[in-house]
Amino acid sequence: MENEDRSPDFPGVLLAKRTMLRDHLRRRGICDRRLLEAIERVPREMFVADDLLGEAYADRALPIDCGQTISQPYIVALMTEALSLTGTEKVLEIGTGSGYQAAILAELAKRVVTVERIAELYEQARRRLSALGYTNARCIHGDGTQGFTEEAPYDRILVAAAAPVCPHALFEQLADDGILVIPVGAGDDQMLERWTKQSGKLACQSLGGCRFVPLIEGSEP
Helix, strand or coil: CCCCCCCCCCCCHHHHHHHHHHHHHHHHCCCCHHHHHHHHHCCHHHHCCHHHHHHCCCCCCEECHHHCEECCHHHHHHHHHHCCCCCCCEEEEECCCCCHHHHHHHHHCCEEEEEECEHHHHHHHHHHHHHCCCCCEEEEECCHHHCCHHHCCEEEEEECCEECCCCHHHHHHEEEEEEEEEEEEECCEEEEEEEEEECCEEEEEEEEEECCCECCCCCEC
16 A cells, blocks of 8 residues: 555654644634544545655645545545534545545544545555554445445535535435535635535535535546
């Protein structure tokens, strides 16, 4: 596995992590104690390329393989906090990417199902999450726009790619009293939305602007 023999103690990692937590998350309003502790536990450096080790805890998105990105720590924290996780939930993630967001979710939820359309990224993330001991995270190679019906319904759904509108299949797989977080829009005109479902009815709250890679239908071999 790429990075599997990498020491979590490369020079400066602890200082960089503490600075990120203190200066870029707490100061921007992230206050969920369980979430901050989960971010401190998950070694973000294990999810970035060797030449970007020094930027693992910078508060910005970083490139990963296949033209995709690992989201900036603040956006990961914001989306995760919006899910209001207590530790009992089953979570569906769409867009596994590097696997970093799935690792954060696995720290905070009972079970995580994460779907990635690109086979290479799916395999890399599956190996990383397994090597880090996340037995409550299941990786799926498939079309995220269709969700994953085998384990539906889900208490929470997080979509890590932007769609023009939220795919109907995801609303259908969201449990009652569930929460779905998704970036909606295209290019520079995207908004992060938090949907809640109660008694079968959906309500939406805007969480502000964002920028994600597009959510694409289908899967790559």
